[in-house]
Amino acid sequence: MWLLSILSLSLVFLGSCGSKSIAEQDIFERIEETPEIIWGVKNDTRLFGLMNIETREVEGFDIDIARALTKEILGSEGKASFLEVTSKTRIPLIKNGNIDAIIATMTISEERLKQVDFSDVYFEAGQSLLVKKGSPIKGIESLDSSTTVLAVKGSTSALNIREYAPEAKVLELENYAEAFTALQSGQGDAMTTDNAILLGMAEENPDYTLAGDIFTDEPYGIAINKGQKAFLEVVNDALRTIKGNGTYEEIFDKWFPEVNQ
């Protein structure tokens, strides 16, 4: 009897080892059955992914691109769902299978390519600084050992700033909302991230302005877990289609009307 129950228990165990975890399931096959794509997006980043507290809907360039890609891949019946990520949580969330793709101001970098695959570039940004108007900081060259720069954990900006301003002190916050609050309360002299994100903050807070030119290139890509080649391919096909048929341009002009592509 004992032997039998041990035997059946180990069979159950072996059986569960054979079934795939969520992260290992083929996304392309799943969305063919259930037409829904779960996108990891920012919720605190104006112009890219910002929660509208009245409608409870997240809004921005990344959101509109995700919706357009979903429609292209799954047809108009397909559903785009959104889950909040921060710079720090986005890779763990995709590795655990909580989201299918990350479209969240994410730079394609060598380091990240070791963990995830990326789509073709869908937006070109560059790192810059945000300061209070009238600040003596005029650009990256103004940063020295007497200045504290605010950055966000898990961002390329937090790494790059140490290389481009090795003397400056760096204070890392959890997300962009917190980093901007820290700048306003004087915890740092400047905040650093991509120009397009800083532009959104400066537009909303006219006492703040960008200082100096960009000092890095930050090409944004859509991150997809390794081992999801079929899904990556349809995302790239859809991206090519919306770039070709004017949809991408329409979305770009909606969010960045002053910028000529």
Ligand code: GLU
């Ligand atoms: N594009 C940079 C990055 O991927 C900064 C923006 C962000 O933190 O999402 O890290």
